[in-house]
Amino acid sequence: MSDEKLIGTSALDATSMQAALLLQGYLTKPAGSLGRLEDLGVQLAGIYRSCPPPVPRRPMVVVAAGDHGVLAEGVSPWPQEVTAQMIANFLAGGAAINVLADEVGAQVVVVDCGVRAVFEATPMLHTVKRAEVTGNIYVEPAMSEAVANALIGEGRRFASEQASLGVDLFLTGDMGIGNTTPSAALIATVTGASASRVTGRGTGIDDRTLAKKTAVIEHVVSSYRGDRSGATELLSRMGGFEHAFLTGLILGAAEANTPVILDGVIAIASALMASLENEAVVGYLIAGHRSVEPGASIGLAHLGLEPLVDLGLRLGEGTGATLAVPMVRAAARVLAEMATFDSAGVTEKS
DSSP states (O other): OSOOOOTEEEEETTTHHHHHHHHHBBSSSSSSTTHHHHHHHHHHHHTTTTTOOOOOOOOEEEEEOOOOOGGGGOOOOOOHHHHHHHHHHHHTTTTTHHHHHHHHEEEEEEEEEOOOOOOOOOOOEEEEESSSSSTTTSSSSSSOOOOOOOOHHHHHHHHHHHHHHTTOEEEEEEEEEETTHHHHHHHHHHHOOOHHHHHHHHHHHHHHHHHHHHHHHHHHHHHHOSOTHHHHHHHHHHHHHHHHHHHHHHHHHHHOOOOOOESEEEEEEEHHHHHOGGGGGGGGGGOBOOOSSSHHHHHHHTTTTOOSBOOOOOOTTHHHHTHHHHHHHHHHHHHHHHHHHHHOOOOOOO
C-alpha cells in the first residue's frame, strides 16, 4: 500500500452526529417517522462535520474503466473492444449514465485505468493507466503490486484534487467487459462466500457460460495463498485496474470528508479493498442500490451497508448510485430546512 497518510481512526465526527440526532427529535414530525432518511442525515452530519450538513450540490460520477485478461477464459460473450466503444459512448454523452447524471446535475468523468485503446484528449477523460489489460487471473496475477499501489495512489490524489475544487459527493462508476469476474473473486476471498454464491450473470450470460465463470472464480479463490487482509496483494493477484483506482478514490474521499455513493458489484469489491486498508472508510460509504449480482448483496452485508433503492439494476456505469443522489440531498435538506416544534408553534406530544 502507498505510504501516503491514511485517514484518522476517529472516523465520523461524533459531535456533529449527536447534534443531528438531537435535531431530528425537535423537527415537526414524530420521532423516527422519516425512517432511514433520518439515519442518512445523521451520517452526513458526521461525514461533513457539520450540523446541519450541507446539501451536496456538486456530485461527480467517476467511471473507472479497465480491460481484463480473464476474458480469454470465456467468462463473457462480449468482446473486449466493447470496453473502448462504451467509453467513446460515455465521452459522446450517449450512455445511460450520461442521461441519469444529467437528471441529477452530476458531472461525469471517465478514468482510463487500463484500456486497450487510445482516446482523444478531452476534459471529461482522465488517464492513469500503466498497462492496457490485466493478466489472466485464471493463470497469472492481474498486475504487479507496484501497479496496484500506483493506481490506488492515483485514485486518492484524484479524490483529493476534486474535493479541493468543490466536488462534495462522489459516485462510483465502472466500465470493463469481464469485470464482474474479478469483482466476484475479490468478494469471495474477503467474505469467505463460495464462488457459486457470489457469481452472477453479469451482462446476461447463459447457463453454460455461468458455469464456466463460476469455475474460474472458484479456481482463482482456492489457489490464492496470500494475505487475505492485504488490499494491495489481493488486487495484484485477482483485481482489476479499475478496482485499484476506486479503492484509492474511496480512501481519498474519506480523507477529504466527502461521502461516496457506491454503485454495484465492482464498487462494492473496491469498497471491501479500501476497508481492509482502513475500516473507518465504511462510515463514508452510502450504498446507492442493490444490484442483482449476488456478490453485491454479500459484499454489502459484510460492510454492514443497506442499499437505498432496489430496482433490479445490473448495468453498472454508476447508474444505481446516481439514482440515490436525490435521497442524499433530501436527507441533508430535512435537517437544514425543516421547522422545529418551537419555531413552527406546533405542540409536541406529551
